[in-house]
Amino acid sequence: xxxxxxxxxxxxxxxxxxxxxxxxxxxxxxxxxxxxxxxxxxxxxxxxxxxxxxxxxxxxxxxxxxxxxxxxxxxxxxxxxxxxxxxxxxxxxxxxxxxxxxxxxxxxxxxxxxxxxxxxxxxxxxxxxxxxxxxxxxxxxxxxxxxxxxxxxxxxxxxxxxxxxxxxxxxxxxxxxxxxxxxxxxxxxxxxxxxxxxxxxxxxxxxxxxxxxxxxxxxxxxxxxxxxxxxxxxxxxxxxxxxxxxxxxxxxxxxxxxxxxxxxxxxxxxxxxx
Amino acid sequence: xxxxxxxxxxxxxxxxxxxxxxxxxxxxxxxxxxxxxxxxxxxxxxxxxxxxxxxxxxxxxxxxxxxxxxxxxxxxxxxxxxxxxxxxxxxxxxxxxxxxxxxxxxxxxxxxxxxxxxxxxxxxxxxxxxxxxxxxxxxxxxxxxxxxxxxxxxxxxxxxx
Numbered sequence: 475x476x477x478x479x480x481x482x483x484x485x486x487x488x489x490x491x492x493x494x495x496x497x498x499x500x501x502x503x504x505x506x507x508x509x510x511x512x513x514x515x516x517x518x519x520x521x522x523x524x525x526x527x528x529x530x531x532x533x534x535x536x537x538x539x540x541x542x543x544x545x546x547x548x549x550x551x552x553x554x555x556x557x558x559x560x561x562x563x564x565x566x567x568x569x570x571x572x573x574x575x576x577x578x579x580x581x582x583x584x585x586x587x588x589x590x591x592x593x594x595x596x597x598x599x600x601x602x603x604x605x606x607x608x609x610x611x612x613x614x615x616x617x618x619x620x621x622x623x624x625x626x627x628x629x630x631x632x633x634x635x636x637x638x639x640x641x642x643x644x645x646x647x648x649x650x651x652x653x654x655x656x657x658x659x660x661x662x663x664x665x666x667x668x669x670x671x672x673x674x675x676x677x678x679x680x681x682x683x684x685x686x687x688x689x690x691x692x693x694x695x696x697x698x699x700x701x702x703x704x705x706x707x708x709x710x711x712x713x714x715x716x717x718x719x720x721x722x723x724x725x726x727x728x729x730x731x732x733x734x735x736x737x738x739x740x741x742x743x744x745x746x747x748x
Numbered sequence: 749x750x751x752x753x754x755x756x757x758x759x760x761x762x763x764x765x766x767x768x769x770x771x772x773x774x775x776x777x778x779x780x781x782x783x784x785x786x787x788x789x790x791x792x793x794x795x796x797x798x799x800x801x802x803x804x805x806x807x808x809x810x811x812x813x814x815x816x817x818x819x820x821x822x823x824x825x826x827x828x829x830x831x832x833x834x835x836x837x838x839x840x841x842x843x844x845x846x847x848x849x850x851x852x853x854x855x856x857x858x859x860x861x862x863x864x865x866x867x868x869x870x871x872x873x874x875x876x877x878x879x880x881x882x883x884x885x886x887x888x889x890x891x892x893x894x895x896x897x898x899x900x901x902x903x904x905x906x907x908x909x
Contacts, residue, residue, distance in 0.1 A: 531760070542764050545771075562787050571780055572784060596769055598777045599765065636757075638753065638758055
Protein backbone atom coordinates (compact mmCIF):
# COMPACT_ATOMS: atom_id res chain seq x y z
CA UNK A 475 0.00 0.00 0.00
CA UNK A 476 2.85 2.34 0.99
CA UNK A 477 4.61 1.55 -2.28
CA UNK A 478 1.50 2.47 -4.23
CA UNK A 479 1.29 5.82 -2.45
CA UNK A 480 4.95 6.48 -3.16
CA UNK A 481 4.49 5.67 -6.82
CA UNK A 482 1.45 7.93 -7.05
CA UNK A 483 3.30 10.80 -5.38
CA UNK A 484 6.26 10.36 -7.74
CA UNK A 485 3.99 10.33 -10.77
CA UNK A 486 2.19 13.51 -9.69
CA UNK A 487 5.49 15.23 -8.90
CA UNK A 488 6.84 14.30 -12.35
CA UNK A 489 3.72 15.72 -14.02
CA UNK A 490 3.93 18.98 -12.05
CA UNK A 491 7.63 19.32 -12.80
CA UNK A 492 7.08 18.77 -16.51
CA UNK A 493 4.20 21.25 -16.54
CA UNK A 494 6.26 23.85 -14.75
CA UNK A 495 9.16 23.24 -17.10
CA UNK A 496 6.90 23.58 -20.14
CA UNK A 497 5.41 26.83 -18.87
CA UNK A 498 8.70 28.34 -17.74
CA UNK A 499 10.64 27.44 -20.87
CA UNK A 500 8.06 29.05 -23.10
CA UNK A 501 7.64 28.73 -26.83
CA UNK A 502 10.71 29.06 -29.05
CA UNK A 503 8.76 31.55 -31.10
CA UNK A 504 6.23 30.88 -33.75
CA UNK A 505 7.33 30.51 -37.32
CA UNK A 506 3.80 31.05 -38.56
CA UNK A 507 0.49 32.39 -37.34
CA UNK A 508 -2.49 30.10 -36.80
CA UNK A 509 -4.04 31.40 -40.01
CA UNK A 510 -0.91 30.53 -41.96
CA UNK A 511 -0.70 27.12 -40.32
CA UNK A 512 -4.30 26.39 -41.21
CA UNK A 513 -3.94 27.71 -44.73
CA UNK A 514 -0.87 25.58 -45.26
CA UNK A 515 -2.63 22.54 -43.82
CA UNK A 516 -5.23 22.95 -46.58
CA UNK A 517 -3.11 24.11 -49.49
CA UNK A 518 0.38 22.78 -48.73
CA UNK A 519 1.93 25.61 -50.67
CA UNK A 520 4.49 26.68 -48.09
CA UNK A 521 5.83 23.68 -46.23
CA UNK A 522 7.01 21.32 -48.93
CA UNK A 523 9.46 18.50 -48.70
CA UNK A 524 12.06 17.55 -51.23
CA UNK A 525 11.66 14.07 -52.70
CA UNK A 526 14.88 12.80 -54.26
CA UNK A 527 14.51 12.64 -58.06
CA UNK A 528 11.35 14.76 -58.02
CA UNK A 529 10.45 18.34 -57.29
CA UNK A 530 9.36 19.31 -53.79
CA UNK A 531 6.19 17.50 -52.78
CA UNK A 532 3.50 17.94 -50.13
CA UNK A 533 4.20 16.38 -46.73
CA UNK A 534 1.19 14.09 -47.36
CA UNK A 535 3.08 12.49 -50.26
CA UNK A 536 5.96 11.63 -47.95
CA UNK A 537 3.48 10.27 -45.41
CA UNK A 538 1.86 8.13 -48.11
CA UNK A 539 5.20 6.68 -49.19
CA UNK A 540 6.17 6.02 -45.57
CA UNK A 541 2.84 4.33 -44.85
CA UNK A 542 3.24 2.15 -47.94
CA UNK A 543 6.79 1.25 -46.93
CA UNK A 544 5.72 0.39 -43.39
CA UNK A 545 2.76 -1.68 -44.59
CA UNK A 546 4.79 -3.58 -47.16
CA UNK A 547 7.59 -4.22 -44.69
CA UNK A 548 5.12 -5.47 -42.10
CA UNK A 549 3.40 -7.62 -44.72
CA UNK A 550 6.75 -9.08 -45.84
CA UNK A 551 7.73 -9.88 -42.25
CA UNK A 552 4.34 -11.47 -41.61
CA UNK A 553 4.63 -13.44 -44.85
CA UNK A 554 8.06 -14.75 -43.94
CA UNK A 555 7.76 -15.31 -40.21
CA UNK A 556 4.08 -15.65 -39.32
CA UNK A 557 2.09 -17.15 -42.20
CA UNK A 558 4.19 -20.32 -42.50
CA UNK A 559 3.40 -21.00 -38.83
CA UNK A 560 -0.34 -20.64 -39.26
CA UNK A 561 -2.33 -23.36 -37.50
CA UNK A 562 -5.84 -24.68 -37.94
CA UNK A 563 -6.55 -23.57 -34.36
CA UNK A 564 -5.50 -19.92 -34.72
CA UNK A 565 -3.70 -17.83 -32.14
CA UNK A 566 -4.56 -14.20 -31.41
CA UNK A 567 -2.41 -12.61 -34.09
CA UNK A 568 -3.48 -15.13 -36.70
CA UNK A 569 -7.09 -14.41 -35.83
CA UNK A 570 -6.45 -10.69 -36.24
CA UNK A 571 -4.94 -11.22 -39.69
CA UNK A 572 -7.69 -13.59 -40.76
CA UNK A 573 -10.30 -11.18 -39.50
CA UNK A 574 -8.73 -8.30 -41.44
CA UNK A 575 -8.66 -10.32 -44.66
CA UNK A 576 -12.06 -11.86 -43.94
CA UNK A 577 -13.74 -8.50 -43.39
CA UNK A 578 -12.69 -7.12 -46.79
CA UNK A 579 -13.21 -10.42 -48.56
CA UNK A 580 -16.67 -10.72 -47.03
CA UNK A 581 -17.48 -7.14 -47.96
CA UNK A 582 -16.46 -7.80 -51.55
CA UNK A 583 -18.42 -11.05 -51.74
CA UNK A 584 -21.46 -9.51 -50.14
CA UNK A 585 -21.54 -6.41 -52.31
CA UNK A 586 -20.35 -7.96 -55.53
CA UNK A 587 -21.20 -11.66 -55.50
CA UNK A 588 -20.63 -12.14 -59.24
CA UNK A 589 -17.12 -10.75 -59.40
CA UNK A 590 -15.45 -10.30 -56.03
CA UNK A 591 -11.80 -11.32 -56.51
CA UNK A 592 -10.31 -8.08 -57.78
CA UNK A 593 -12.45 -5.70 -55.76
CA UNK A 594 -11.59 -7.67 -52.60
CA UNK A 595 -7.90 -7.21 -53.30
CA UNK A 596 -8.37 -3.53 -54.04
CA UNK A 597 -10.42 -2.68 -50.97
CA UNK A 598 -8.03 -4.65 -48.79
CA UNK A 599 -5.14 -2.52 -50.11
CA UNK A 600 -6.83 0.85 -49.87
CA UNK A 601 -8.55 -0.04 -46.60
CA UNK A 602 -5.19 -0.82 -45.03
CA UNK A 603 -3.80 2.41 -46.50
CA UNK A 604 -6.61 4.60 -45.15
CA UNK A 605 -6.60 2.96 -41.72
CA UNK A 606 -2.86 2.96 -41.16
CA UNK A 607 -2.47 6.32 -42.93
CA UNK A 608 -5.01 7.96 -40.63
CA UNK A 609 -3.37 6.50 -37.54
CA UNK A 610 0.00 7.58 -38.91
CA UNK A 611 -0.62 11.17 -37.80
CA UNK A 612 -0.60 9.95 -34.21
CA UNK A 613 3.08 9.11 -34.52
CA UNK A 614 3.99 12.74 -35.08
CA UNK A 615 6.82 11.81 -37.42
CA UNK A 616 8.93 14.83 -38.35
CA UNK A 617 10.34 15.89 -41.68
CA UNK A 618 12.37 18.88 -42.76
CA UNK A 619 10.84 21.24 -45.30
CA UNK A 620 12.63 22.89 -48.18
CA UNK A 621 12.82 26.02 -46.00
CA UNK A 622 14.64 24.11 -43.29
CA UNK A 623 11.74 23.97 -40.82
CA UNK A 624 10.66 20.74 -39.12
CA UNK A 625 7.04 19.82 -39.74
CA UNK A 626 4.95 16.99 -38.42
CA UNK A 627 3.93 14.63 -41.19
CA UNK A 628 0.13 14.62 -41.55
CA UNK A 629 -2.18 11.80 -42.51
CA UNK A 630 -1.63 11.12 -46.23
CA UNK A 631 -5.28 11.66 -47.09
CA UNK A 632 -5.40 15.12 -45.57
CA UNK A 633 -3.51 16.07 -48.74
CA UNK A 634 -6.03 16.86 -51.46
CA UNK A 635 -3.85 15.15 -54.08
CA UNK A 636 -3.90 11.86 -52.16
CA UNK A 637 -7.67 12.12 -51.64
CA UNK A 638 -8.23 12.84 -55.34
CA UNK A 639 -5.92 10.00 -56.30
CA UNK A 640 -7.78 7.56 -54.09
CA UNK A 641 -11.22 8.78 -55.18
CA UNK A 642 -10.42 8.64 -58.88
CA UNK A 643 -8.60 5.32 -58.61
CA UNK A 644 -11.60 3.83 -56.82
CA UNK A 645 -13.83 5.16 -59.59
CA UNK A 646 -11.55 3.63 -62.22
CA UNK A 647 -11.77 0.33 -60.39
CA UNK A 648 -15.56 0.63 -60.46
CA UNK A 649 -15.47 1.39 -64.21
CA UNK A 650 -13.18 -1.61 -64.75
CA UNK A 651 -15.74 -3.74 -62.93
CA UNK A 652 -18.43 -2.45 -65.26
CA UNK A 653 -16.36 -3.31 -68.32
CA UNK A 654 -15.45 -6.74 -66.98
CA UNK A 655 -19.04 -7.53 -66.07
CA UNK A 656 -21.05 -5.90 -68.85
CA UNK A 657 -18.66 -4.64 -71.51
CA UNK A 658 -19.66 -1.36 -73.09
CA UNK A 659 -22.94 -1.32 -71.17
CA UNK A 660 -20.88 -1.46 -67.98
CA UNK A 661 -19.06 1.73 -68.94
CA UNK A 662 -22.43 3.40 -69.39
CA UNK A 663 -23.58 2.17 -66.01
CA UNK A 664 -20.40 3.43 -64.34
CA UNK A 665 -20.51 6.77 -66.14
CA UNK A 666 -24.01 7.34 -64.82
CA UNK A 667 -22.34 7.72 -61.43
CA UNK A 668 -20.09 10.49 -62.74
CA UNK A 669 -20.19 12.36 -59.44
CA UNK A 670 -18.61 9.45 -57.62
CA UNK A 671 -14.92 10.38 -58.05
CA UNK A 672 -15.58 13.90 -56.84
CA UNK A 673 -17.75 12.83 -53.91
CA UNK A 674 -15.35 10.07 -52.91
CA UNK A 675 -12.31 12.30 -53.15
CA UNK A 676 -13.73 15.24 -51.29
CA UNK A 677 -15.47 13.16 -48.66
CA UNK A 678 -12.12 11.68 -47.75
CA UNK A 679 -10.31 14.99 -48.05
CA UNK A 680 -12.91 16.85 -46.00
CA UNK A 681 -13.04 14.24 -43.28
CA UNK A 682 -9.29 13.94 -42.91
CA UNK A 683 -8.69 17.66 -43.31
CA UNK A 684 -11.19 18.56 -40.61
CA UNK A 685 -9.38 16.19 -38.27
CA UNK A 686 -6.09 17.74 -39.19
CA UNK A 687 -7.34 21.29 -38.68
CA UNK A 688 -8.76 20.51 -35.26
CA UNK A 689 -5.48 18.87 -34.28
CA UNK A 690 -3.47 21.80 -35.64
CA UNK A 691 -5.64 24.20 -33.68
CA UNK A 692 -5.33 22.23 -30.49
CA UNK A 693 -1.57 21.89 -30.73
CA UNK A 694 -1.05 25.47 -31.82
CA UNK A 695 -1.91 26.78 -28.35
CA UNK A 696 0.10 25.48 -25.42
CA UNK A 697 -2.84 25.92 -23.07
CA UNK A 698 -4.88 23.41 -25.10
CA UNK A 699 -2.08 20.88 -25.18
CA UNK A 700 -2.93 19.16 -21.91
CA UNK A 701 -5.44 16.31 -21.61
CA UNK A 702 -7.43 17.47 -24.65
CA UNK A 703 -5.08 15.80 -27.19
CA UNK A 704 -5.82 12.46 -25.57
CA UNK A 705 -9.42 12.77 -26.77
CA UNK A 706 -8.83 14.70 -29.95
CA UNK A 707 -5.63 12.97 -30.95
CA UNK A 708 -6.19 9.36 -30.02
CA UNK A 709 -9.87 8.59 -29.71
CA UNK A 710 -11.08 10.77 -32.56
CA UNK A 711 -8.31 9.60 -34.85
CA UNK A 712 -8.98 5.96 -34.09
CA UNK A 713 -12.69 6.33 -34.70
CA UNK A 714 -11.98 8.41 -37.75
CA UNK A 715 -9.67 5.78 -39.19
CA UNK A 716 -12.28 3.08 -38.80
CA UNK A 717 -15.12 5.14 -40.23
CA UNK A 718 -13.24 6.42 -43.26
CA UNK A 719 -11.89 2.95 -44.06
CA UNK A 720 -15.35 1.47 -43.84
CA UNK A 721 -17.02 4.21 -45.88
CA UNK A 722 -14.67 4.20 -48.86
CA UNK A 723 -14.26 0.42 -49.07
CA UNK A 724 -17.97 -0.16 -48.67
CA UNK A 725 -18.87 2.40 -51.32
CA UNK A 726 -16.31 1.02 -53.75
CA UNK A 727 -17.48 -2.56 -53.25
CA UNK A 728 -21.12 -1.54 -53.51
CA UNK A 729 -20.77 0.42 -56.75
CA UNK A 730 -18.44 -2.21 -58.17
CA UNK A 731 -21.05 -4.87 -57.49
CA UNK A 732 -23.79 -2.74 -59.00
CA UNK A 733 -22.04 -1.99 -62.28
CA UNK A 734 -20.52 -5.46 -62.69
CA UNK A 735 -23.81 -7.27 -62.12
CA UNK A 736 -24.87 -9.03 -65.34
CA UNK A 737 -27.99 -7.65 -66.98
CA UNK A 738 -31.16 -9.49 -66.05
CA UNK A 739 -32.12 -9.88 -69.71
CA UNK A 740 -28.73 -11.40 -70.50
CA UNK A 741 -29.04 -13.65 -67.50
CA UNK A 742 -32.43 -14.91 -68.70
CA UNK A 743 -31.12 -15.44 -72.22
CA UNK A 744 -28.16 -17.42 -70.88
CA UNK A 745 -30.46 -19.46 -68.66
CA UNK A 746 -32.69 -20.25 -71.63
CA UNK A 747 -29.71 -21.30 -73.75
CA UNK A 748 -28.34 -23.53 -71.03
CA UNK B 749 -4.46 24.80 -59.98
CA UNK B 750 -7.02 25.55 -57.26
CA UNK B 751 -6.40 23.93 -53.90
CA UNK B 752 -2.83 23.25 -55.00
CA UNK B 753 -3.93 20.17 -56.96
CA UNK B 754 -0.87 18.66 -58.59
CA UNK B 755 -1.38 15.99 -61.28
CA UNK B 756 2.14 14.73 -60.92
CA UNK B 757 1.58 14.04 -57.25
CA UNK B 758 -1.75 12.43 -58.01
CA UNK B 759 0.01 10.10 -60.42
CA UNK B 760 2.63 9.42 -57.79
CA UNK B 761 -0.15 8.52 -55.34
CA UNK B 762 -1.67 6.21 -57.94
CA UNK B 763 1.62 4.48 -58.39
CA UNK B 764 2.03 4.27 -54.65
CA UNK B 765 -1.45 2.76 -54.23
CA UNK B 766 -0.86 0.31 -57.08
CA UNK B 767 2.37 -0.86 -55.48
CA UNK B 768 0.72 -1.11 -52.08
CA UNK B 769 -2.33 -2.99 -53.35
CA UNK B 770 -0.24 -5.43 -55.39
CA UNK B 771 2.28 -5.92 -52.61
CA UNK B 772 -0.36 -6.51 -49.96
CA UNK B 773 -2.17 -8.90 -52.28
CA UNK B 774 0.87 -11.10 -52.84
CA UNK B 775 2.31 -10.82 -49.34
CA UNK B 776 -0.78 -10.94 -47.17
CA UNK B 777 -4.20 -11.16 -48.78
CA UNK B 778 -3.59 -14.11 -51.07
CA UNK B 779 -1.62 -16.32 -48.62
CA UNK B 780 -4.07 -15.70 -45.79
CA UNK B 781 -7.04 -16.39 -48.06
CA UNK B 782 -5.36 -19.54 -49.37
CA UNK B 783 -4.75 -20.71 -45.84
CA UNK B 784 -8.35 -19.98 -44.88
CA UNK B 785 -9.59 -21.86 -47.94
CA UNK B 786 -7.28 -24.76 -47.10
CA UNK B 787 -8.59 -24.91 -43.56
CA UNK B 788 -12.16 -24.68 -44.79
CA UNK B 789 -11.47 -27.53 -47.18
CA UNK B 790 -9.88 -29.54 -44.37
CA UNK B 791 -12.87 -29.09 -42.10
CA UNK B 792 -15.24 -29.72 -44.98
CA UNK B 793 -13.49 -33.01 -45.73
CA UNK B 794 -13.62 -33.89 -42.02
CA UNK B 795 -17.30 -33.07 -42.05
CA UNK B 796 -17.79 -35.15 -45.16
CA UNK B 797 -15.92 -38.08 -43.64
CA UNK B 798 -17.97 -37.80 -40.48
CA UNK B 799 -21.13 -37.70 -42.58
CA UNK B 800 -20.01 -40.78 -44.52
CA UNK B 801 -19.26 -42.62 -41.29
CA UNK B 802 -22.62 -41.55 -39.95
CA UNK B 803 -24.31 -42.86 -43.10
CA UNK B 804 -22.38 -46.11 -42.84
CA UNK B 805 -23.35 -46.48 -39.19
CA UNK B 806 -26.95 -45.79 -40.15
CA UNK B 807 -26.76 -48.45 -42.85
CA UNK B 808 -25.29 -50.95 -40.38
CA UNK B 809 -27.97 -50.07 -37.90
CA UNK B 810 -30.64 -50.62 -40.53
CA UNK B 811 -29.10 -53.94 -41.46
CA UNK B 812 -28.94 -54.99 -37.80
CA UNK B 813 -32.52 -53.90 -37.34
CA UNK B 814 -33.49 -55.91 -40.40
CA UNK B 815 -31.71 -58.96 -39.01
CA UNK B 816 -33.35 -58.43 -35.66
CA UNK B 817 -36.72 -58.18 -37.32
CA UNK B 818 -35.92 -61.41 -39.25
CA UNK B 819 -34.88 -63.16 -36.03
CA UNK B 820 -38.10 -62.07 -34.37
CA UNK B 821 -40.06 -63.53 -37.25
CA UNK B 822 -38.06 -66.75 -37.07
CA UNK B 823 -38.66 -66.96 -33.35
CA UNK B 824 -42.34 -66.34 -33.86
CA UNK B 825 -42.54 -69.04 -36.52
CA UNK B 826 -40.58 -71.50 -34.39
CA UNK B 827 -42.79 -70.79 -31.41
CA UNK B 828 -45.91 -71.28 -33.51
CA UNK B 829 -44.50 -74.51 -34.89
CA UNK B 830 -43.60 -75.75 -31.42
CA UNK B 831 -47.04 -74.86 -30.13
CA UNK B 832 -48.61 -76.65 -33.05
CA UNK B 833 -46.46 -79.69 -32.47
CA UNK B 834 -47.24 -79.74 -28.74
CA UNK B 835 -50.91 -79.40 -29.46
CA UNK B 836 -50.79 -82.16 -32.03
CA UNK B 837 -48.90 -84.40 -29.65
CA UNK B 838 -51.36 -83.70 -26.88
CA UNK B 839 -54.27 -84.45 -29.19
CA UNK B 840 -52.65 -87.69 -30.28
CA UNK B 841 -52.04 -88.70 -26.70
CA UNK B 842 -55.59 -87.81 -25.81
CA UNK B 843 -56.90 -89.85 -28.69
CA UNK B 844 -54.68 -92.75 -27.70
CA UNK B 845 -55.79 -92.50 -24.11
CA UNK B 846 -59.40 -92.32 -25.18
CA UNK B 847 -58.95 -95.41 -27.32
CA UNK B 848 -57.24 -97.18 -24.45
CA UNK B 849 -59.97 -96.13 -22.06
CA UNK B 850 -62.57 -97.33 -24.51
CA UNK B 851 -60.74 -100.64 -24.81
CA UNK B 852 -60.44 -100.94 -21.05
CA UNK B 853 -64.12 -100.16 -20.66
CA UNK B 854 -65.14 -102.64 -23.33
CA UNK B 855 -62.90 -105.23 -21.81
CA UNK B 856 -64.22 -104.53 -18.32
CA UNK B 857 -67.77 -104.69 -19.59
CA UNK B 858 -67.10 -107.98 -21.33
CA UNK B 859 -65.44 -109.40 -18.23
CA UNK B 860 -68.28 -108.19 -16.03
CA UNK B 861 -70.79 -109.72 -18.42
CA UNK B 862 -68.85 -112.87 -18.50
CA UNK B 863 -68.59 -112.95 -14.68
CA UNK B 864 -72.30 -112.26 -14.34
CA UNK B 865 -73.17 -115.04 -16.72
CA UNK B 866 -70.71 -117.31 -14.98
CA UNK B 867 -72.20 -116.50 -11.56
CA UNK B 868 -75.67 -116.92 -12.97
CA UNK B 869 -74.79 -120.25 -14.46
CA UNK B 870 -73.08 -121.31 -11.25
CA UNK B 871 -76.13 -120.24 -9.16
CA UNK B 872 -78.49 -122.10 -11.46
CA UNK B 873 -76.29 -125.12 -11.24
CA UNK B 874 -76.19 -124.87 -7.42
CA UNK B 875 -79.93 -124.35 -7.33
CA UNK B 876 -80.46 -127.34 -9.51
CA UNK B 877 -78.12 -129.41 -7.36
CA UNK B 878 -79.83 -128.27 -4.21
CA UNK B 879 -83.21 -128.90 -5.64
CA UNK B 880 -82.15 -132.35 -6.74
CA UNK B 881 -80.64 -133.14 -3.35
CA UNK B 882 -83.68 -131.87 -1.54
CA UNK B 883 -85.93 -133.88 -3.71
CA UNK B 884 -83.74 -136.90 -3.08
CA UNK B 885 -83.86 -136.42 0.70
CA UNK B 886 -87.53 -135.80 0.74
CA UNK B 887 -88.12 -138.82 -1.14
CA UNK B 888 -85.95 -141.05 1.10
CA UNK B 889 -86.15 -139.87 4.74
CA UNK B 890 -88.18 -137.11 6.32
CA UNK B 891 -90.95 -134.89 5.58
CA UNK B 892 -89.59 -133.09 2.67
CA UNK B 893 -90.62 -129.73 3.96
CA UNK B 894 -88.76 -130.27 7.23
CA UNK B 895 -85.74 -131.54 5.47
CA UNK B 896 -85.80 -128.56 3.17
CA UNK B 897 -85.94 -126.25 6.16
CA UNK B 898 -83.08 -128.05 7.85
CA UNK B 899 -81.00 -127.88 4.80
CA UNK B 900 -81.79 -124.17 4.33
CA UNK B 901 -80.80 -123.45 7.93
CA UNK B 902 -77.66 -125.47 7.50
CA UNK B 903 -76.83 -123.54 4.40
CA UNK B 904 -77.53 -120.19 6.17
CA UNK B 905 -75.30 -121.09 9.10
CA UNK B 906 -72.64 -122.20 6.66
CA UNK B 907 -72.79 -118.83 4.86
CA UNK B 908 -72.68 -116.88 8.15
CA UNK B 909 -69.53 -118.68 9.07
